Amino acid sequence: MPRSNPAGDRRPLLYVSRLLPDAVMLAIRRRFHLVNEPTPAAPSRAELADNLQRADAAIVTLAETIDADLIRSVPHLRILSNYAVGYNNIDLVAAARQGLVVTNTPDVLTDATADLTWALLLSTVRRIVEGDQLIRSGAWTGWTPTHFLSGEVTGRTLGIVGFGRIGQAVARRASGFRMRVIYHTRRPVPSPEPWTHVSLPELLREADMVSLHAPLTDQTRHLIGAKELAEMQKSAVLINTSRGPLVDESALASALENGTISGAGLDVYEEEPAVHPGLIASKKAVLLPHLGSATWAARVEMGMMCLANIEAVLAGKEAPNRIRTDS
DSSP: OOOOOSTTOOSOEEEESSOOOHHHHHHHHHHOEESSOOOSSOOOHHHHHHHHHTOSEEEEOTTSOBOHHHHHTOTTOOEEEESSSOOTTBOHHHHHHHTOEEEOOOSTTHHHHHHHHHHHHHHHHTTHHHHHHHHHHTOOOOOOTTTTOOOOOTTOEEEEEOOSHHHHHHHHHHGGGTOEEEEEOSSOOOOSSOOEEOOHHHHHHHOSEEEEOOOOOTTTTTSBOHHHHHHSOTTOEEEEOSOGGGBOHHHHHHHHHHTSSSEEEESOOTBTTBOOHHHHHOTTEEEOSSOTTOSHHHHHHHHHHHHHHHHHHHTTOOOTTBOOTTO
C-alpha cells in the first residue's frame, strides 16, 4: 500500500490497532491522519502488517505481537507506541537494530492497577463473588453463624513478587490493613517503609496472600508453578494482575481443586482471551477480564502519553518514555 495522505492533508500517518477512548480518538483525529478506522477487535496478522506499512507511527496494544519479521517489513515506521506499561509483545532488539523507537505508558496506570489488585484480594479472601452469586440465584435462606466463613486480611502477611511502581503502590495500601509486607525482587528497594526483602521461597512460605507484579521475561515465565504453589500455605491466596504467563494455569487449577491453596484472583491469563477450563470451573477463583488499567482517567492518560511520545519522535526529539534494550 502507498504511504500517502489525501491531497492537501499534511498530518502524519498514524495506525491505531484498537479503538481507544473517545477523548483520545478526538485528539488523534485532530493531529493525525488515520490509515484505518480502528475497531475494538484485534487485527489479524495481515491487517497489522498492511497498516503498519502505511504509517509513520503506530499505537499498538499488548495483544499485538510485533516480532522481528514484522519489524523488518516496516522500514519507514518511525515509532511504535505501546498502549501499556509492559512491552513483551515487541521485539526490542529488532526494533533497535532498525532504529525504530518503542515507547510505553509507565506510571499512569499504577494506582488503577494497585486498586484492582486490592479489589481482587478482598474479593478472593472474603468470598465476595460467591456471596453475590448466591443472592442472585435466589437460594439464600438467611444468615447463619457458619455461612461463607473466610479468611481475614487485617494483620496478615502480604507477599509481593516484583516491587516496581505497582508493587510498591499495592504495599502502601496494605498499611491501612495493618499488614506485614514482605517482597521479592532481584535486589532490595531503598524505602523508609517497614517492608522486608526476602527470597521467593521464604515469601511463599510466610505470606497469607501472594500478589504478582513482575514483568514477563524468559526467566519469569511460569514463575509460579506446581512446585511454588506447594510451598504456599494451604490457607493462602494468589493474586495476579501483572502478566498471565507468570503463572502455570494448569498447575494453579490443580492446586485449587486439590486444596493446595485456598483461592486465586486473576486479571490476566496465559493465552488471553482463553482461560483454563479448570479455573473457570473453580469456585475458589475470582476471574476478571483484564481490567487492571480500566478506569476512564488511566486509559485516557495512557492514550495521551502515546501521542506525546509520537509527536516528540516525529518532531525529531527524544521520546519521553522510550524503552531501550538495556532497560
